[in-house]
Amino acid sequence: MTADRLAQVAIRGYLALFFAYLFLPLGVLVGAAFNASRYPTLVPWEGLTGQWFADLLADRLMGEAAWNSLVVGLGVVAVSVPVGTAGALVLSSLHARARTLLYGFLVSPILTPGVIIGIATLIFWNRAFGVPGGLMLTVVAQSSFIAAYCMLLVLARLERFDRAQEEAALSLGASRLQVFRRITLPFLAPALYAGAFIAFLQSFENFNTTLFVVGTDTTLPIRLASMVRQTMSPSVNALAVILIATTVAAAAAYEVLRRRGR
Amino acid sequence: MSELRQSVVVQRMVKRYGRVAAVDDVTLEIERGEFVTLLGPSGSGKTTILMAIAGFVQPTSGDILLDGRAITRLPPERRNFGMVFQGYALFPHMTVFENVAFALRARGRPGEEVQRKVVEALDLVQLSPYAQRLPRQLSGGQQQRVALARALVFTPHLLLLDEPLSALDKKLRADLQLELKALHERVGLTFLYVTHDQDEALSMSDRVAILREGKLVQFGRPRELYERPATRFVADFLGKSNFIAGTAQGGDGGTLAYSAGGLTLRQAVAGAPPAPGAPILVALRPEKIAVVADTPPDTANAVAGRIAQWSYSGTHFQLLVDTPAVGRMIATVPAWRCRIEPATGATVHLGWDPDATVIVAEDASADSPH
Ligand SMILES: Nc1ncnc2c1ncn2[C@@H]1O[C@H](COP(=O)(O)OP(=O)(O)O)[C@@H](O)[C@H]1O
Ligand SMILES: [Mg+2]
Numbered sequence: 001m002t003a004d005r006l007a008q009v010a011i012r013g014y015l016a017l018f019f020a021y022l023f024l025p026l027g028v029l030v031g032a033a034f035n036a037s038r039y040p041t042l043v044p045w046e047g048l049t050g051q052w053f054a055d056l057l058a059d060r061l062m063g064e065a066a067w068n069s070l071v072v073g074l075g076v077v078a079v080s081v082p083v084g085t086a087g088a089l090v091l092s093s094l095h096a097r098a099r100t101l102l103y104g105f106l107v108s109p110i111l112t113p114g115v116i117i118g119i120a121t122l123i124f125w126n127r128a129f130g131v132p133g134g135l136m137l138t139v140v141a142q143s144s145f146i147a148a149y150c151m152l153l154v155l156a157r158l159e160r161f162d163r164a165q166e167e168a169a170l171s172l173g174a175s176r177l178q179v180f181r182r183i184t185l186p187f188l189a190p191a192l193y194a195g196a197f198i199a200f201l202q203s204f205e206n207f208n209t210t211l212f213v214v215g216t217d218t219t220l221p222i223r224l225a226s227m228v229r230q231t232m233s234p235s236v237n238a239l240a241v242i243l244i245a246t247t248v249a250a251a252a253a254y255e256v257l258r259r260r261g262r
Numbered sequence: 263m264s265e266l267r268q269s270v271v272v273q274r275m276v277k278r279y280g281r282v283a284a285v286d287d288v289t290l291e292i293e294r295g296e297f298v299t300l301l302g303p304s305g306s307g308k309t310t311i312l313m314a315i316a317g318f319v320q321p322t323s324g325d326i327l328l329d330g331r332a333i334t335r336l337p338p339e340r341r342n343f344g345m346v347f348q349g350y351a352l353f354p355h356m357t358v359f360e361n362v363a364f365a366l367r368a369r370g371r372p373g374e375e376v377q378r379k380v381v382e383a384l385d386l387v388q389l390s391p392y393a394q395r396l397p398r399q400l401s402g403g404q405q406q407r408v409a410l411a412r413a414l415v416f417t418p419h420l421l422l423l424d425e426p427l428s429a430l431d432k433k434l435r436a437d438l439q440l441e442l443k444a445l446h447e448r449v450g451l452t453f454l455y456v457t458h459d460q461d462e463a464l465s466m467s468d469r470v471a472i473l474r475e476g477k478l479v480q481f482g483r484p485r486e487l488y489e490r491p492a493t494r495f496v497a498d499f500l501g502k503s504n505f506i507a508g509t510a511q512g513g514d515g516g517t518l519a520y521s522a523g524g525l526t527l528r529q530a531v532a533g534a535p536p537a538p539g540a541p542i543l544v545a546l547r548p549e550k551i552a553v554v555a556d557t558p559p560d561t562a563n564a565v566a567g568r569i570a571q572w573s574y575s576g577t578h579f580q581l582l583v584d585t586p587a588v589g590r591m592i593a594t595v596p597a598w599r600c601r602i603e604p605a606t607g608a609t610v611h612l613g614w615d616p617d618a619t620v621i622v623a624e625d626a627s628a629d630s631p632h
Contacts, residue, residue: 167345172412
């Protein structure tokens with residue numbers, strides 16, 4: 001009885017510690033964004049303020065960075081989803097050895113450090129073809145590994161695809177294109193949405209690859225890093241609050257849509 | 263419409279996967295409007311032949327002919343063959359109506375025609391009330407009927423069915439066998455049906471092709487296959503059979519005398535009897551054996567033995583009889599005219615007429631050393 005009690009208390013205590021470890025830093029960070037103190041801190045509490053958010057909105061560079069992040073994110077989605085899907089379709093049509101080989105090759109960008117991908121992209125496109133660093137090169141660099149994530153998602157769904165459906169559609173006289181549009185694509189749709197969503201998030205928060213290819217342009221994570229380096233203003237916290245809120249809202253919206261889609 | 267009903271020929275088809283021949287030199291001629299069944303155990307090459315006719319499998323050699331024209335290299339979407347798949351392969355995101363309409367829409371038929379033909383096809387399989395349901399909202403039998411309607415709606419040259427009933431329970435399967443047979447008569451289309459269930463094959467088909475290890479063993483009407491199996495395999499696969507190995511002695515007037523286990527037995531033969539001294543194998547159906555208790559029966563062939571085991575099934579007694587001459591025999595006797603009281607260990611006499619048995623060939627085994 002008492003041993004049970006003790007075990008229960010211990011488990012609860014452990015859980016409390018666990019969640020504190022996860023959420024306390026976030027709590028401090030969010031709290032500091034509303035503290036009137038000139039330093040990003042929770043204590044001493046000098047009063048509630050929206051000052052840091054106002055500063056952020058007034059910062060023209062910040063607006064530009066946010067816009068750039070949005071553009072790059074959409075660009076990455078537009079490249080990664082079709083490329084990843086094509087890769088998955090090719091893979092699922094191959095047999096044993098060729099499949100394993102190509103799979104390893106296509107997945108390798110995920111395992112490659114982001115820094116390397118950034119540098120490699122820059123050297124290849126810039127040195128060899130004279131493409132300058134900037135948003136376009138950022139889309140290219142990020143897509144080279146984000147497309148692999150999309151591919152994995154689509155591949156996982158393809159594994160569950162009943163190939164007899166394609167054969168049935170062909171036997172009913174549909175062309176290969178009609179089969180893809182009317183049978184395969186509708187089946188893949190959930191994986192495509194998930195892929196688009198994950199591609200956007202991955203792009204939006206990417207720092208290490210972007211750093212090498214973004215040139216003189218700037219994205220939100222890059223801007224954030226330079227702010228942290230230059231100042232210790234709580235507007236960095238304000239930005240973090242906005243990012244957290246956006247991500248949580250997007251994830252929640254995605255989940256709601258997914259469940260409704262069932 | 264009737265000029266669309268074509269006959270299909272599979273000509274010397276071979277399909278190899280690596281060193282295995284899934285289909286080994288099979289020739290089949292299917293007539294217009296026929297219900298033909300490919301029957302064989304799992305792995306005998308039935309699906310491979312069906313898929314080659316549908317165009318999804320490219321034969322290693324040989325041809326598929328439609329009305330005398332080779333279509334071996336024609337892609338499946340241009341063959342105009344309806345197909346019912348083992349798991350139905352219905353499109354899960356489309357309603358029953360859209361599933362059935364698929365072939366017509368793929369052909370770009372006008373909306374009015376699509377509407378009319380889909381309604382007709384759904385009527386044909388009695389599914390009109392379910393037009394707006396999704397496949398997953400239907401029972402297995404209903405899904406099976408959707409698959410049929412979908413494959414028939416565009417008046418195909420031929421309907422191919424790969425074990426369409428195997429996913430259903432026994433009772434439903436029996437109902438749908440009758441429905442399929444009736445449907446075949448109503449639409450008058452050529453049906454090529456694949457199954458490993460011999461009862462299904464015998465009860466539905468005009469002709470049955472028996473396959474074994476990729477080879478066509480025998481092709482004929484159900485009755486003919488059952489009564490005159492060509493090989494041991496056919497006799498064994500279509501129902502039960504006893505086998506008696508013997509040596510031919512001599513023939514006279516349509517009867518062959520042969521010796522087996524020290525007895526002389528008689529076998530009716532049409533045409534030239536096997537040469538004296540040749541080994542022969544005779545197949546004997548259990549239901550063609552008369553069983554009597556004491557005196558030997560007045561049939562041309564009589565063998566004595568002891569009942570090793572027996573069982574009663576309501577309609578029949580089944581007896582396992584050990585005979586010193588020809589080994590263990592199975593006999594089934596209709597219960598209402600069984601002239602003995604079955605008991606384990608009891609001595610009985612088995613009798614049969616010369617025309618009750620049939621000479622069969624041994625099957626060449628792929629794994630036997632040559
Ligand atoms: N794609 C394939 N690759 C390799 N072997 C195959 C393939 N398809 C069928 N086989 C082999 O060919 C033989 C016949 O198969 P199948 O036609 O499916 O038989 P059935 O339909 O009579 O059960 C089997 O031994 C099977 O293993
Ligand atoms: Mg099969």
